[in-house]
Amino acid sequence: MLKNETICAVSTGMGRSAIGIIRISGPDAIAVCDGIFKGKKRISEMESFTAAFGRIVDGDETIDEAIVLVMKGPHTYTTEDTVEIDIHGGNLVVKKVMSTLINRGVRVAEPGEFTKRAFLGGRIDMTEAEAVMDVIAAETDRALKTSVNQLTGKLREEIVDLREKLLYQTAFIESALDDPEHYSLEGFPEKLREVVNSVNMRIDKLISTSDEGRIIREGIRTVIAGKPNVGKSSMLNSLLGEERAIVTDIEGTTRDTLEEYVNIGGVLLRLIDTAGIRDTEDVVERIGVDKAKESIADADLVLMLLDMTQGISSEDQEILKSLSGKKTIVIYNKIDKKESFIDEVNTDEVENIEIKKVYISAKTGEGIEELKQLIRDMFLSSEIDYDDQIYITRSRHKAALTEARQSLEKVIEGIDMGMGEDFLTIDLMAAYESLGEIIGEVLEDDLADKIFSEFCMGK
Numbered sequence: 146m147l148k149n150e151t152i153c154a155v156s157t158g159m160g161r162s163a164i165g166i167i168r169i170s171g172p173d174a175i176a177v178c179d180g181i182f183k184g185k186k187r188i189s190e191m192e193s194f195t196a197a198f199g200r201i202v203d204g205d206e207t208i209d210e211a212i213v214l215v216m217k218g219p220h221t222y223t224t225e226d227t228v229e230i231d232i233h234g235g236n237l238v239v240k241k242v243m244s245t246l247i248n249r250g251v252r253v254a255e256p257g258e259f260t261k262r263a264f265l266g267g268r269i270d271m272t273e274a275e276a277v278m279d280v281i282a283a284e285t286d287r288a289l290k291t292s293v294n295q296l297t298g299k300l301r302e303e304i305v306d307l308r309e310k311l312l313y314q315t316a317f318i319e320s321a322l323d324d325p326e327h328y329s330l331e332g333f334p335e336k337l338r339e340v341v342n343s344v345n346m347r348i349d350k351l352i353s354t355s356d357e358g359r360i361i362r363e364g365i366r367t368v369i370a371g372k373p374n375v376g377k378s379s380m381l382n383s384l385l386g387e388e389r390a391i392v393t394d395i396e397g398t399t400r401d402t403l404e405e406y407v408n409i410g411g412v413l414l415r416l417i418d419t420a421g422i423r424d425t426e427d428v429v430e431r432i433g434v435d436k437a438k439e440s441i442a443d444a445d446l447v448l449m450l451l452d453m454t455q456g457i458s459s460e461d462q463e464i465l466k467s468l469s470g471k472k473t474i475v476i477y478n479k480i481d482k483k484e485s486f487i488d489e490v491n492t493d494e495v496e497n498i499e500i501k502k503v504y505i506s507a508k509t510g511e512g513i514e515e516l517k518q519l520i521r522d523m524f525l526s527s528e529i530d531y532d533d534q535i536y537i538t539r540s541r542h543k544a545a546l547t548e549a550r551q552s553l554e555k556v557i558e559g560i561d562m563g564m565g566e567d568f569l570t571i572d573l574m575a576a577y578e579s580l581g582e583i584i585g586e587v588l589e590d591d592l593a594d595k596i597f598s599e600f601c602m603g604k
Contacts, residue, residue: 151177152254153246155239156603162234167242168603169251170227170259175215177249178228181242182213188228193217201232203245209238223259224266257600261593264585271585271596272300275539278600279362284406285413287361291536299535300542303351304584307344311577314340318566318573334560337569341553344576348550351535355543358536360445364406364415365524368440370468371450372460376478379507380450381405381418384517409517412524417444438467446472446520450507453477474501474519481506545582552576 151171157164169178179188184199191197194216201208212231221227232238247253257278264274272295279292294300314337321328369377385407403418417440441447447468451461465475503519505512537543552575559569581587 151251153251154254154603165232165234165239167230170223170225174226174228191215208241223262257597261597270301285411291361308580315570315573352546355537358538362538364413366445367414368417368444369448375450375452376507383510383513410521449475450478454479477504480504481509542583545579549576549579
């Protein structure tokens with residue numbers, strides 16, 4: 146059905162701009178555009194990967210001057226005939242060209258449909274398709290390099306190689322069972338064990354990158370925690386460099402979580418400003434406190450603020466105790482009020498937590514750069530070459546790798562139990578199919594639809 150329909154979409158953002166690009170793809174792309182473009186050449190007469198200047202018309206009406214780019218399948222992004230129309234970027238002119246195309250039977254593309262056609266046409270696999278959106282969404286150099294690695298097929302190459310090793314072993318077993326005169330299974334289980342262990346080691350290495358891969362792609366889930374009125378919103382504003390959160394002297398001003406992103410020297414923080422944690426009878430504030438505790442539980446990093454004009458209170462101690470096992474920076478705030486600053490603070494009695502300390506004034510910005518440097522030191526490693534490293538950045542990839550690992554563990558168990566080789570092929574093929582889910586070789590339609598629905602329009 147996809148191959149029978151011609152689709153169009155605006156590939157640039159809506160709003161006034163210098164240029165607007167409309168992309169058309171499908172079997173009738175060239176014929177339809179021939180009917181609305183007036184230039185020295187007809188589009189159907191143009192060679193592939195050439196451009197022409199002319200006018201976009203609707204009957205006798207000229208809508209705008211335009212440059213059209215013609216790309217003929219199968220050597221295009223979608224593997225279909227594709228035309229891109231470059232016009233002026235005003236809302237009205239873009240809408241009128243889109244309406245002209247729709248009136249001629251072209252359907253508006255769904256989010257991600259151009260990339261979906263590239264996938265269905267075999268030009269890219271699912272990991273490369275997902276990398277397209279990751280490149281668009283990248284906010285740091287690390288995220289961009291990781292996405293480009295995946296876009297250029299490094300993850301696909303690794304997965305394909307692992308699958309080929311499993312397929313070869315399965316094919317050998319099947320051949321030996323069918324033709325024992327020419328293929329011997331003597332000593333084969335131990336050879337298979339070596340292959341499976343080798344594959345498992347490579348899968349384990351991929352799985353081990355998933356947490357850092359998620360952080361690179363999504364940012365570090367960073368919760369700003371503390372009791373009310375210790376300066377959490379002020380510190381959020383200092384890190385962002387703008388007045389994003391409301392700051393007052395009234396306790397409990399922040400009732401809900403507030404999320405913002407900030408790039409700190411190549412480290413993307415997903416900052417979450419939470420309600421002050423305390424016992425309260427206010428129903429709305431209590432909901433905010435519960436949300437704050439949930440955010441802390443899911444955090445990669447907690448920035449725990451203390452008001453050092455008051456020292457550590459019992460409320461502070463309770464919050465600190467809840468941070469067991471979390472990467473935590475304890476921030477001693479309000480050093481601008483040196484006359485009332487309590488410098489003797491002991492957090493050693495808080496168990497199972499590695500605490501890093503920094504002194505700041507969220508109000509004046511003093512110490513904020515030291516805080517940023519500390520965060521960079523915690524999450525940036527100079528020893529890794531991000532150009533070569535393969536990262537698992539999506540939860541579905543990790544889940545598929547884990548399933549493959551479990552299937553291969555069953556193969557080892559089967560070898561230890563002396564099971565027949567034909568039984569071993571069941572789990573070998575299960576692992577093979579789990580790995581296939583990553584690159585889209587084995588992928589249910591509803592999952593594919595969900596993945597592409599997350600794409601932006603026109604891509």
